[in-house]
Amino acid sequence: MMSQLPTHTNTSTGQHLLEVRDLKTYYKIGKNREIKAVEGLSFTLDPGQTLGIVGESGSGKSTVSRSLIRLVDKPGYIAGGQMLWRGRDLLSIPDGEMTRLRGKEIGLIFQDPTTSLNPLLTVGGQLLETVKTHLRLSDHEAQAQVLETLELVGIREGDAVFHKYPCDYSTGFRQRVMIAMSIVCRPDIVIADEPTTMLGVTVQAQILAALRELQHELGMAMILITHDFGVVSEISDRILVMYAGYAMEYAPKREFLLEPKHPYSVGLITSVPIIEARKSRRLKVIPGFPPDMLRLPPGCPFAPRCSYVQEKCHEEMPAAREVAPGHWCACHFPVPKADLDLVEQLSFEETA
Amino acid sequence: MMTNPSMFDVKDIRKNIPIRRGLFSRQVGTWDILNGITFSLNKGEIMGCVGESGSGKSVLLDCLLRMTSLSSGEVSYSGRNLWSMNQDELRGFRRDVQLIFQDPVGSLHPRMTIEQILSEPLAINAIGTPHERKERAAELLQLVGLDASMAGRYPHQFSGGQRQRIGIARALAMNPQVILADEPVSALDVSLAAQVLNLFLDLQEQFDLTYFIIAHDMAVLRQLCTKLAVIYAGRFVETGLNQEIYNSPQHPYTRALLQSSPSMARSLDTRQQFEVPRGESPDSARLPAGCPFHPRCDFARDVCAVELPPQKRISDTHAVLCHVFPEAG
Numbered sequence: 001m002m003s004q005l006p007t008h009t010n011t012s013t014g015q016h017l018l019e020v021r022d023l024k025t026y027y028k029i030g031k032n033r034e035i036k037a038v039e040g041l042s043f044t045l046d047p048g049q050t051l052g053i054v055g056e057s058g059s060g061k062s063t064v065s066r067s068l069i070r071l072v073d074k075p076g077y078i079a080g081g082q083m084l085w086r087g088r089d090l091l092s093i094p095d096g097e098m099t100r101l102r103g104k105e106i107g108l109i110f111q112d113p114t115t116s117l118n119p120l121l122t123v124g125g126q127l128l129e130t131v132k133t134h135l136r137l138s139d140h141e142a143q144a145q146v147l148e149t150l151e152l153v154g155i156r157e158g159d160a161v162f163h164k165y166p167c168d169y170s171t172g173f174r175q176r177v178m179i180a181m182s183i184v185c186r187p188d189i190v191i192a193d194e195p196t197t198m199l200g201v202t203v204q205a206q207i208l209a210a211l212r213e214l215q216h217e218l219g220m221a222m223i224l225i226t227h228d229f230g231v232v233s234e235i236s237d238r239i240l241v242m243y244a245g246y247a248m249e250y251a252p253k254r255e256f257l258l259e260p261k262h263p264y265s266v267g268l269i270t271s272v273p274i275i276e277a278r279k280s281r282r283l284k285v286i287p288g289f290p291p292d293m294l295r296l297p298p299g300c301p302f303a304p305r306c307s308y309v310q311e312k313c314h315e316e317m318p319a320a321r322e323v324a325p326g327h328w329c330a331c332h333f334p335v336p337k338a339d340l341d342l343v344e345q346l347s348f349e350e351t352a
Numbered sequence: 353m354m355t356n357p358s359m360f361d362v363k364d365i366r367k368n369i370p371i372r373r374g375l376f377s378r379q380v381g382t383w384d385i386l387n388g389i390t391f392s393l394n395k396g397e398i399m400g401c402v403g404e405s406g407s408g409k410s411v412l413l414d415c416l417l418r419m420t421s422l423s424s425g426e427v428s429y430s431g432r433n434l435w436s437m438n439q440d441e442l443r444g445f446r447r448d449v450q451l452i453f454q455d456p457v458g459s460l461h462p463r464m465t466i467e468q469i470l471s472e473p474l475a476i477n478a479i480g481t482p483h484e485r486k487e488r489a490a491e492l493l494q495l496v497g498l499d500a501s502m503a504g505r506y507p508h509q510f511s512g513g514q515r516q517r518i519g520i521a522r523a524l525a526m527n528p529q530v531i532l533a534d535e536p537v538s539a540l541d542v543s544l545a546a547q548v549l550n551l552f553l554d555l556q557e558q559f560d561l562t563y564f565i566i567a568h569d570m571a572v573l574r575q576l577c578t579k580l581a582v583i584y585a586g587r588f589v590e591t592g593l594n595q596e597i598y599n600s601p602q603h604p605y606t607r608a609l610l611q612s613s614p615s616m617a618r619s620l621d622t623r624q625q626f627e628v629p630r631g632e633s634p635d636s637a638r639l640p641a642g643c644p645f646h647p648r649c650d651f652a653r654d655v656c657a658v659e660l661p662p663q664k665r666i667s668d669t670h671a672v673l674c675h676v677f678p679e680a681g
Contacts, residue, residue: 056541057512171405172632200404201568202629205612209628227541230571230614257616271546273575275598275610276617282550283575286543289511 015087017188017221018045018068023081025060025067035293037063037076039245043238047188048215050222052236052253054229054268058290059242061225065193068223069102104134107182107220109192113174117166123177124150124162127184134185149184150177152217153210172203176210183214189221196231208235229272233257241265244291244301247320251327261323261334263308300332308333358431359530359562360393360416365425367411367586371637383636385411387586388425393530398556398563400573400594402609403583406633409566412583413534416564417451418442429530447477450523454535456515460507466493466518467503473525492521496551513544520551524559533565537572549576570613574598579669582606585634585644592670602672604649643675651676 025038037060045051055061066072068083070090083090085101093101102108110116118126127146131137137145143162150161153176157164166174175195182190192211196204212235215222226232232239239256241249241264249262260266267286288305291297297304303313312332320330367386370379385408393399403409414420415427418434427434429445437445453459460469470492471485480488490500496517507515516536523531536552537545549572555561567573573580573594580597582590582605590603601607608629631648634640640647646656653675661675672678 056543170632200633201570201609202404202612203632204614205628208614228614229542229616230619233616233619234614254620257620268542269616271542272616273546273549273569273571274617275571275574275613275615277574282553283546285546285550287547289513289544290541 016044016084017047017086019082019084019087020044020068021082021084023064023067023083024079025063025072025076026079028075028077029294033294036245036296037293038067038242041081041240041242041247043240043247043250045189045221045223047221048219049238050215050224050236052232052239053223053225053242054227054232054239055242056227056290058244058293060245061227061242062193064242065108065191065223065225068191069106069108070098071102100134103130103182103187104185105187105189107185107187107190109178109182109190109195111194111197113171113178113198114166116178117174117181119166121165122162123164123166123169124159126177127181128162130181130184146184149180152183152214153177153180154206155180172199172206175199175203175207179207179210179214183218183220186218187220189223190215191223191225193225194227195224197226197228204231211235229268241268244293244296246301246317246330247328248302248331249327249329250320251324251329255324255327259324259327259337261327261329262331263306263333263335264302266335267305267307300330308335356394356396358392358394359429360391360564361426361428361431362389362391362393362416363426363428364388364390365412365415365427366423367408367415367420368423381637384639385586385636386415386423387639389583389586389588391581391588391591393562393564395529395562396556396560397579398552398565398577400577400580401564401566401583402568402570402573402580403566404568404633406636407583408586408636409583410534413451413532413564413566416532417449418445443477447526448529450526450528450531452516452519452523452531452533452536454539456512456519456539457507459519460515462507465504465506466510469507469518470503470522470525473522477526488525492525493518495524495555496521497547511544513540513547516540516544516548517551520548520555524555527559528561530562530564533563535567536565538567538569545572552576570598570609571615582609585639586636587644587673589645589674590670590672592666596667596670602666602670602677603645603674604651604677605645608648643673 021042023038023041027035027037029035041064043051053061053064067078072078078091124146128142131142131145155176196207199207224232224236233253236253239251239253240247243264249260249265260269270284271286286305291301299314300317303309310333318330318332320328323329323334365386366388369383369385371381371383372378373380389412401409415422432441467486467489470489474480474485474488489503493500493503498514498517537548540548565576577594579593581588582603584605590597590606597606601610611627612629629648634644642657642659643661646652656675661673663671663673664678665671666678
C-alpha cells in the first residue's frame with residue numbers, strides 16, 4: 001500500500017549524508033482519527049546536492065521539514081521510518097544531542113524573516129548567540145565568524161551589525177540575515193522552507209543566487225521546500241513531488257521537467273504560466289481540488305483528478321517503481337513520452 | 353483596439369503624503385508614492401501592472417477605486433471624473449467596477465453563508481426579490497465552477513482555490529463592466545491558480561469584461577494580459593502591448609524583472625544565465641535624484657543621476673521612460 005521510494009547507493013561508501021527511508025508522520029485528530037501528512041517518504045541526499053520538494057498546500061511538504069529536525073508540533077508524531085544522518089538514525093538520538101545538531105549540523109531557513117528574528121536583539125547579537133551556543137570559540141573568533149558569514153550572504157557592514165536591529169533592515173536583508181543565521185555554524189545541510197515566498201522578484205533572485213553560491217563555496221547539501229516550480233527548477237538537482245502525503249515522483253531535474261511520468265507532475269508542469277510563452281493562452285489545468293486529508297479516497301489519492309485514471313487506481317495505491325535509472329514514479333499507468341508536448345511548450349528547443 | 357470606448361482614463365496622477373514629526377507636526381519630507389501616471393484602459397482590454405512591493409501598485413488601485421485622494425491629476429470612468437460624480441453616478445460606478453482581492457480568506461465574512469455573501473450586493477442595491485437573489489447566487493456559483501448545492505456553506509468549509517472563486521462570483525454579482533484584481537492568484541497553489549487564470553479568460557469572453565490586474569509575477573501576466581505597464585517608484589517605466597514588452601523589453605528594470613523571474617525553461621538551458629539585479633527598490637521618502645532606477649542600473653550614464661528621463665515612444669502602444677533605451681540608430 002505504501003509508496004516506497006528507494007535509495008541510490010553511494011558508489012564509494014554506501015553511506016549518504018542523509019537517507020530517509022519510508023518516513024511517516026501523522027497527526028492525531030480526535031480519538032481515533034489520523035491525518036497521514038507524510039506517508040512513506042524516501043530519498044537520499046549527498047554533500048553539495050539540492051533536493052527540491054514541491055507540492056501544494058496540504059501535501060505534507062512542510063511536515064517533512066519539521067520531521068527532519070524532529071520538531072513536529074503536537075498532535076503530530078513520527079509514526080515510522082528512518083532518517084539516517086551519516087548512517088545514524090535521527091529518531092534514536094537523545095533530545096539533548098538533537099538540540100545540538102539543530103543549528104550546528106542542520107541549518108534551517110524559514111519563510112517569514114520578520115517573525116523568525118528576535119526584534120530585541122541586534123542582528124549581530126543573534127548570530128553571535130547561535131555561534132556561542134554551538135561552537136567553542138573565543139569572543140573574538142566568534143565575532144569574526146559572524147562577520148564572515150554576513151559577508152557571505154552579501155551584508156558587508158562591518159561592526160555596525162552589532163548595533164543594528166532587524167527593523168533597521170528591509171525584508172530582503174532580513175531574509176539574508178536568516179540565511180546567515182542558518183549557516184553561521186557551517187552546517188552540512190540546510191533545510192529551506194519557502195525561503196523566498198515573501199520576497200519581490202529581484203530580491204528573490206538575489207537570495208537564490210546567494211544560496212547557490214554558498215552551497216558551492218561550503219559544499220552544503222540543501223533541501224528546498226516550495227510550491228514554486230520556477231524556483232525549484234532554478235536550483236535543484238533532484239525534484240520530489242508530493243501529493244496528499246505521498247511522494248508521487250522523484251527524479252533528476254532535467255528528466256523531471258522534460259519527461260515527467262506521473263500524471264500529477266505533468267498536470268503541474270502544464271499549469272505553470274510560462275514567461276517565455278509566445279502569446280497568452282489558456283493553461284492546461286488539473287481539474288478539481290486537492291482532497292480532504294481526513295477523507296482520502298481509497299487507492300491513489302490523485303485518481304479523482306487524474307485524466308489517465310483507470311479502475312485499478314481507485315482500488316490500490318501504486319508502489320513507486322523505477323521507470324528510468326534514478327527516476328521513481330508512484331503510478332499504475334505512467335504517462336508515456338508520446339503524450340507530452342512539454343518540450344514544445346517550454347519553447348526551450350526553439351530558443352536554441 | 354483603438355476603436356473600443358475607454359473605460360478608465362488616468363491623467364498624470366500623483367500621490368504624495370507629507371511626513372510629519374515632532375510637537376508641531378512639522379513636515380519633514382514626503383512619501384512620493386505615485387509620481388505622474390497616465391494611461392487609459394479600453395473596453396475588452398486586460399491590462400496588467402507589474403511591480404515589486406513598494407512600487408505604488410496597490411495605491412494606484414486605490415486611486416482607480418476612489419478609495420484614496422489624489423495629490424494631483426485626474427481619474428475618469430466612462431468620461432466622468434471620479435471626484436466630481438454625483439451620488440447616482442457614484443452608485444453606478446460602484447456597481448460597474450468590482451474588485452477581486454488577493455486574500456480569499458480575509459475577504460469573505462466568516463459568519464455569512466456563501467448565498468448571503470453573493471446576494472448581499474444585490475440586496476443592498478435592491479435588485480430582485482429574495483427568491484430571485486437566491487437563484488442568482490446559485491447561478492453565480494455555477495458560473496465560477498462551483499456546485500450550486502454549496503450555497504448554504506460557510507467560507508471556512510471551502511479550500512483556498514474555491515474561496516477565490518467565491519470572491520470572483522461576488523464580483524460578478526452586479527454584472528460589472530470592469531474588474532480590478534489585486535494579486536488574484538498569488539495566494540493560490542499551482543493547479544488552482546491555473547484554473548482561476550483560465551476562469552478569468554472564460555468570463556472575459558462571456559461577458560466582455562475589462563480587467564486591470566496588478567501582480568508581481570511576470571509569468572502570470574504573460575498568460576493573461578493584452579497590455580502591460582511596469583511600475584517602479586510610482587512611475588510607469590515601460591508600457592506596451594504584451595508581445596512588445598515580453599519580446600523586446602526596453603527599460604533596464606523590465607529586463608531585470610524578466611531575467612530574475614525563475615523559469616523552468618531557462619533552468620534547462622545551460623547557455624542562459626539566471627541574472628541577478630543589484631540593490632532593492634528605493635524608499636518612497638528618499639527617492640534618488642534623476643531616474644529612480646539609476647543606482648541599480650548597469651547602463652546608467654551621468655545624465656541618469658541628474659535628470660528624470662523623458663518618455664520615448666517606440667510605437668503607438670509601446671513607450672519607455674529611459675535616457676539610454678531604446679538606443680538610437
